[in-house]
Amino acid sequence: MTTAQQHMILATVPVLREANVLLTTHFYKRMFQHNEELKHVFNMGNQQSGKQQTALAMTLLAYAENIENPAVLLPAINNIAHKHTSLQIQPAQYAIVGHHLLASIAEVLGQAATPAILDAWAAAYHQLATWMQGHEAAMYEQQAATPHSWTGWRTFTVRKKIAVSAEITSFYLYPADGGKVPRHQPGQFISLRLFLPEIALFQIRQYSISSAPNNDYYRISVKRETASQPDRNGMISNYLHDAVSENDNVEIAAPAGTFILQDTTRPAMFISGGVGLTPFMSMLETLLQQEEIPQVIWMHGCREAAVHAFKAELIQWEKEHESLTQKVFYNKVTAADIREGIHEGYPDIHQMNIAQHPAHMHYYLCGPGVFITKQYQDLLAAGISRDHIFYEEFGPQVLSLSTS
Numbered sequence: 001m002t003t004a005q006q007h008m009i010l011a012t013v014p015v016l017r018e019a020n021v022l023l024t025t026h027f028y029k030r031m032f033q034h035n036e037e038l039k040h041v042f043n044m045g046n047q048q049s050g051k052q053q054t055a056l057a058m059t060l061l062a063y064a065e066n067i068e069n070p071a072v073l074l075p076a077i078n079n080i081a082h083k084h085t086s087l088q089i090q091p092a093q094y095a096i097v098g099h100h101l102l103a104s105i106a107e108v109l110g111q112a113a114t115p116a117i118l119d120a121w122a123a124a125y126h127q128l129a130t131w132m133q134g135h136e137a138a139m140y141e142q143q144a145a146t147p148h149s150w151t152g153w154r155t156f157t158v159r160k161k162i163a164v165s166a167e168i169t170s171f172y173l174y175p176a177d178g179g180k181v182p183r184h185q186p187g188q189f190i191s192l193r194l195f196l197p198e199i200a201l202f203q204i205r206q207y208s209i210s211s212a213p214n215n216d217y218y219r220i221s222v223k224r225e226t227a228s229q230p231d232r233n234g235m236i237s238n239y240l241h242d243a244v245s246e247n248d249n250v251e252i253a254a255p256a257g258t259f260i261l262q263d264t265t266r267p268a269m270f271i272s273g274g275v276g277l278t279p280f281m282s283m284l285e286t287l288l289q290q291e292e293i294p295q296v297i298w299m300h301g302c303r304e305a306a307v308h309a310f311k312a313e314l315i316q317w318e319k320e321h322e323s324l325t326q327k328v329f330y331n332k333v334t335a336a337d338i339r340e341g342i343h344e345g346y347p348d349i350h351q352m353n354i355a356q357h358p359a360h361m362h363y364y365l366c367g368p369g370v371f372i373t374k375q376y377q378d379l380l381a382a383g384i385s386r387d388h389i390f391y392e393e394f395g396p397q398v399l400s401l402s403t404s
């Protein structure tokens with residue numbers, strides 16, 4: 001890409017910012033019209049909510065804004081690469097995306113999109129796509145070289161299906177080929193693919209592994225996502241709850257994800273909302289299996305006792321391990337909850353005596369986007385450094401707190 005093209009890209013940032021979601025919405029519509037097979041790859045639920053459009057638009061804008069120094073985007077590119085490889089995205093698909101993206105820029109911007117601007121964007125897309133594909137190719141190679149791991153989709157059998165709250169159910173997934181699995185890094189997720197007869201499409205969703213690393217199975221714990229209108233209920237989560245039984249098969253991709261325990265010797269605070277507790281089950285079990293267990297404080301919030309997943313198990317672990325302290329909040333408490341030490345309201349770090357925490361403590365957040373944003377800002381306001389805070393949003397990563 002020439003310097004003149006870099007300047008042209010920078011000059012078009014305001015126009016792109018203006019067109020932002022309009023452009024990417026147009027792009028997805030166009031792409032699915034011409035390449036219907038990609039509906040099996042994308043999350044059709046996210047297309048409804050517009051979240052995926054925003055995620056792609058944000059990356060494009062960030063790339064355009066940093067075109068002179070794209071290396072600052074490496075952490076973001078690495079996150080996307082984890083998601084992409086878990087979805088089995090292939091180089092040929094980059095060409096399809098690039099084709100529809102450029103056509104969409106031309107169609108949405110109309111006369112403002114001069115041939116020179118389109119050429120500059122073609123060069124920029126090519127540069128970004130080449131970078132991303134290279135990163136992803138290295139990850140596929142690493143997967144292929146890891147003992148017991150695999151690339152592509154592997155069939156797993158649900159050996160056990162156990163309800164852990166009124167709306168969360170755990171699935172114990174064992175390789176159908178009788179083989180072993182690689183130990184995941186605590187906090188990572190798998191992608192799960194199912195064919196949904198109702199819409200005649202494969203659909204893929206990510207689920208955090210809620211068990212400690214081992215070579216035999218992965219446990220995932222899935223919340224049934226319901227809406228006020230039944231036709232808007234979550235597709236895969238309800239299918240898993242209602243139609244997938246013990247001994248049924250599902251397809252999964254090898255573990256991926258960058259939200260992992262950074263340092264198993266450091267004190268850690270986990271902050272979770274609702275089903276956001278799943279990656280922490282894996283992290284905590286891992287720490288509790290160590291000879292030296294660092295201090296762990298876990299603040300969790302959910303609506304009420306009925307939806308408090310893994311409650312008995314966690315109370316038992318807290319009794320057995322001095323290093324573990326829990327503080328649990330329910331939106332509404334009963335007298336029985338109060339007797340059990342449950343707090344009323346929403347998880348709030350102001351109730352956690354943060355000034356007394358060790359200075360090198362790491363803070364891990366998981367839950368809905370608004371929940372993470374609030375906790376992140378409260379932690380910063382309490383003087384916690386950005387490099388000590390890690391988070392995972394259960395959807396397309398639209399938050400970019402570390403640069404805000």
Ligand SMILES: Cc1cc2nc3c(=O)[nH]c(=O)nc-3n(C[C@H](O)[C@H](O)[C@H](O)COP(=O)(O)OP(=O)(O)OC[C@H]3O[C@@H](n4cnc5c(N)ncnc54)[C@H](O)[C@@H]3O)c2cc1C
Nearest residue numbers: 045205206207208222223227232234235236237278394395
């Ligand atoms: C890294 C990662 C880890 C995750 N880990 C877990 C986990 O451990 N456990 C877990 O339960 N989930 C987890 N998730 C979320 C999971 O991947 C799915 O997003 C979730 O199960 C919902 O999928 P679904 O197919 O049931 O819902 P979808 O069909 O994708 O719908 C998503 C939401 O949109 C709503 N919706 C659907 N149609 C409409 C419409 N027309 N208008 C408005 N709203 C609509 C649905 O009610 C639902 O709430 C994780 C996600 C990520 C990215």
Ligand code: HEM
Nearest residue numbers: 041042043046052055056059083089093094097129396397
């Ligand atoms: C330069 C090109 C691309 C950019 C900038 C880009 C960017 C992104 C971003 C930011 C996300 C969200 C990541 C997250 O959830 O944390 C994402 C997810 C995703 N990307 Fe890409 N991507 C590109 C190319 C592709 C290609 C070629 C494909 C395959 C056709 C693809 C398919 C997907 C899918 C399926 C998801 C998950 C979203 C969902 O499930 O709906 N992407 N991408």
